[in-house]
Each structure stands twice: as C-alpha cells, then as structure tokens.
Amino acid sequence: MSDIRWYKFSSPQTFYPLAGALAPWFGVAAALFAGYGLYISFFLAPTDFQQGEAYRIIFIHVPAAWMSMFLYLIMAGWAAIGLAWHTRLSSMMAVAIAPTGALMTFIALWTGALWGKPMWGAWWVWDARLTSELILLFLYLGFMFLHAAIDDPRRADRAAAVIAIVGAINVPIIYFSVKWWNTLHQGASVSLTRIPTMASTMLWGMLIMSIAFWLYAIAVVLIRVRCVILERERNADWVKQLGADA
Amino acid sequence: MNWESLSAFIEMGGYGTYVWGSFAVTIVCFALEVVGLSVRHQHVLHERNAHHHEAST
Numbered sequence: 001m002s003d004i005r006w007y008k009f010s011s012p013q014t015f016y017p018l019a020g021a022l023a024p025w026f027g028v029a030a031a032l033f034a035g036y037g038l039y040i041s042f043f044l045a046p047t048d049f050q051q052g053e054a055y056r057i058i059f060i061h062v063p064a065a066w067m068s069m070f071l072y073l074i075m076a077g078w079a080a081i082g083l084a085w086h087t088r089l090s091s092m093m094a095v096a097i098a099p100t101g102a103l104m105t106f107i108a109l110w111t112g113a114l115w116g117k118p119m120w121g122a123w124w125v126w127d128a129r130l131t132s133e134l135i136l137l138f139l140y141l142g143f144m145f146l147h148a149a150i151d152d153p154r155r156a157d158r159a160a161a162v163i164a165i166v167g168a169i170n171v172p173i174i175y176f177s178v179k180w181w182n183t184l185h186q187g188a189s190v191s192l193t194r195i196p197t198m199a200s201t202m203l204w205g206m207l208i209m210s211i212a213f214w215l216y217a218i219a220v221v222l223i224r225v226r227c228v229i230l231e232r233e234r235n236a237d238w239v240k241q242l243g244a245d246a
Numbered sequence: 247m248n249w250e251s252l253s254a255f256i257e258m259g260g261y262g263t264y265v266w267g268s269f270a271v272t273i274v275c276f277a278l279e280v281v282g283l284s285v286r287h288q289h290v291l292h293e294r295n296a297h298h299h300e301a302s303t
Binding site for chain 2: 042043045046047052053054056057060061064099100103106107110111114115117118216220223224226227230231234239240242244245246
C-alpha cells in the first residue's frame, strides 16, 4: 500500500506544491550551515604552514567540485529513469539540476584557478584533473543546449538523456584522475601543523560547507523544477487554476 | 582568533585577491541563481495568468 503514495508524488501536479513547501526549509538550512561553515573557514581554521591563508579557498573549492560530480550523477540518473519509464517528472528533474551542476562546475574551476595562480604560478594547466572537470562543464552545457534546441520537450528529454548517460563515464575519470595520471593537482591531504587539531578543524569546515552546498542545491533545484513544471504544463487545467502567488 | 585587525583579515596574508575573489564570485553566482529563478517563476505565473484571462474573456 505504501508505494502508492510515492507514485502520487511522481506526478508534476502533486510534486509542484510539495517542492514549493520544501524549498524554503532547505534554503534556510543552507544559510545556517553556510554561516557556520564560513565562521569555521575564517575564524576557527588556523593558517596553513605551507600555503598561508590561500588554502582557505579549499572551503568552497572542494564542496563545489564534489557537488559538480554528485549533481551530474543524479542528473544522469533522473534522465535515465525518464528515458526508460517515460516518467515526465524524472526528466524535468534532470533539466532542473543541469544549470546548478554547471554553476558548481564553474565555481570549482574558478576557485581552482584563483588557488592555482599563487600556488602553482598558473591560472590553468592542461592536466588530467582540470581538463576532465572542464569536460564536465561542457557536458552540462551540451545537455542544456541540446535540450533547449529541440522544440518538443519529450523528444528533447530523450536526446539530452543520451548525452547525460554517456557523459557519466567522465565522473569516475575526474575522481580518479589524480591517481591514474601524474598531475599537478594535489591529493586530499594538506599538512596543517600549528596545533594538533588543525586537520580535523579543516575537515569539519569542509564537511559543514559541503552540507551547505548540498542544501542550497536541493533548494534551487526544487525551485527550478517548479518553473519547469509550470512552463511545460501551462495548458493543463490544474496550472490554470493555481492562484497568482502559487 | 586568526586576525589581529580588520586589514589583516582583508589582506589574507597577501592572498586577499585570490581568497576574496573566490568567495565573492561564489556568493554572487548563488545570489544571481536565486534572483534569476525568482524572476523566472514570477514570469511563468504572470504569463499563464495573462493567457488565462485572455482566454476566459
């Protein structure tokens, strides 16, 4: 009996108000975690003995890079479900995730460039980690542009889903690139030696900021999927009957 | 506490441009995304209402 309720929420009509009710809570939670995360980033986390204050970029660089990969896999997953079972809402979720995923990828690349310049002496190098992350940005953009280029939304869903699914192979390549190839990009360990608790403070800050990025991404994807639902179902009776502030 | 003064905080040990360039652009990106979505949602609702009124009169 219980799975009948889940089918209910797979309809755009029932998911629209649910997403509207949930989004503000995720937004508020994201702001609280971001506030605490920024406090750790700048006031609790000590200076790095090798990189000085420049390492503080890690508190947004790593969460953004993680999110760029997570969101891609979730987007590809929803696109695949939409392709296999013709569930409209699944494809709408994929469409709603893509711009936020692309934004996270841009932030990872941007903060990486601003970190690379003082540490490596270069804004950009064509090494495996950076190049595969740049390809991830192009995959997101390719998904978005292809979807936008096809007038029939259901056909667009199917065509874009193929890009999303094929491109998913790039995510493990990004993740393992620092192991598989000899790259300039450092591994996860950064030596922090001023007091013994430094490494854990840094990890804690990264964790809190990652939770903030997750919550933010969920909030904006819920808001965007509401826009996508309205745009696609504008001729449906339930949309016409919505109030002006719905 | 890491900082002896506000200017030390802003200078970030000489890496101010890089650190603040990273955090500022990230915050601006998120702010633009939220504002853009809010505008888009209002626009869709308005279009639908305009269309709806046109059809019903």
